[in-house]
Amino acid sequence: xxxxxxxxxxxxxxxxxxxxxxxxxxxxxxxxxxxxxxxxxxxxxxxxxxxxxxxxxxxxxxxxxxxxxxxxxxxxxxxxxxxxxxxxxxxxxxxxxxxxxxxxxxxxxxxxxxxxxxxxxxxxxxxxxxxxxxxxxxxxxxxxxxxxxxxxxxxxxxxxxxxxxxxxxxxxxxxxxxxxxxxxxxxxxxxxxxx
Numbered sequence: 001x002x003x004x005x006x007x008x009x010x011x012x013x014x015x016x017x018x019x020x021x022x023x024x025x026x027x028x029x030x031x032x033x034x035x036x037x038x039x040x041x042x043x044x045x046x047x048x049x050x051x052x053x054x055x056x057x058x059x060x061x062x063x064x065x066x067x068x069x070x071x072x073x074x075x076x077x078x079x080x081x082x083x084x085x086x087x088x089x090x091x092x093x094x095x096x097x098x099x100x101x102x103x104x105x106x107x108x109x110x111x112x113x114x115x116x117x118x119x120x121x122x123x124x125x126x127x128x129x130x131x132x133x134x135x136x137x138x139x140x141x142x143x144x145x146x147x148x149x150x151x152x153x154x155x156x157x158x159x160x161x162x163x164x165x166x167x168x169x170x171x172x173x174x175x176x177x178x179x180x181x182x183x184x185x186x187x188x189x190x191x192x193x194x195x
Contacts, residue, residue: 001149003094005070006136008039008155012143013084015070020151021092026192027071033090035074035164036193038179040115040123043068043096043153044133046146053141058134061146065133067113067183068096072159095181095189096151113188116180117162125156165195 003015021027029036044062053061071093076086115123136154137146146152163177177193 001151002144002147003043003096003151003153004140004144004146005041005088005153006140006155007084008158011084012140013088014144015088015094018091019089019094021095021191022097024097024189024191025092026194027092029165029193029195030090033073033075034195036093036162037072037074037077037087037159038069038115038162039072039155039159040067040069040113040125040157040181041096041153041155042066042113042129042132043151044137046137046150046152047148049145049147051141051145053138053146055134055138058137059130061137061141062133062152064098065129066097067181067188068094068153069115069162069179069181069189070094070153070155071162074161074164077159094151094153095179095191096153097188111184113183114181116178116182118176118178119180122160122162123157127156163193163195 001017005013044065047063048061072087073090077083112126114121132154136152180190181188
């Protein structure tokens with residue numbers, strides 16, 4: 001299984017399935033990672049194999065959708081051409097709960113996706129979703145073959161700092177690093193990053 005990502009800049013790359021976190025387990029940072037960046041995503045589960053999927057047929061290739069976040073090792077994320085690839089392959093950094101939320105009516109009845117860090121809202125959106133998923137399926141299937149069970153994730157914003165290790169030298173504190181995501185007031189994920 002691949003997690004196919006369409007970046008906020010419109011590029012495409014794949015994350016290995018070992019990055020998929022679906023059980024709300026806390027993330028224990030390796031010693032060499034001092035910070036994590038995140039991007040909020042809209043994602044869908046692929047239910048039909050395909051290649052070069054036409055835009056008008058893309059709706060047939062996924063069966064459920066949801067919201068989540070992708071984490072990147074901040075120390076590995078730089079301006080180099082391979083930074084997306086190297087910063088995105090840490091285990092348990094694709095926080096994509098099984099797609100169970102109804103995203104048919106974003107923006108109505110409080111159907112807003114929100115991400116919180118230490119109980120402070122850091123991202124919020126209620127934008128239309130199905131068009132973005134179907135566009136991404138059509139665009140990425142020209143590069144990567146879709147297989148049943150793959151996930152396709154569309155970044156909704158560029159990478160931003162999510163958490164960092166406390167720094168006794170500078171006196172900077174990274175916070176508790178409690179991360180929570182909700183949609184329509186219901187929890188989607190809730191975990192801590194432990195440095």
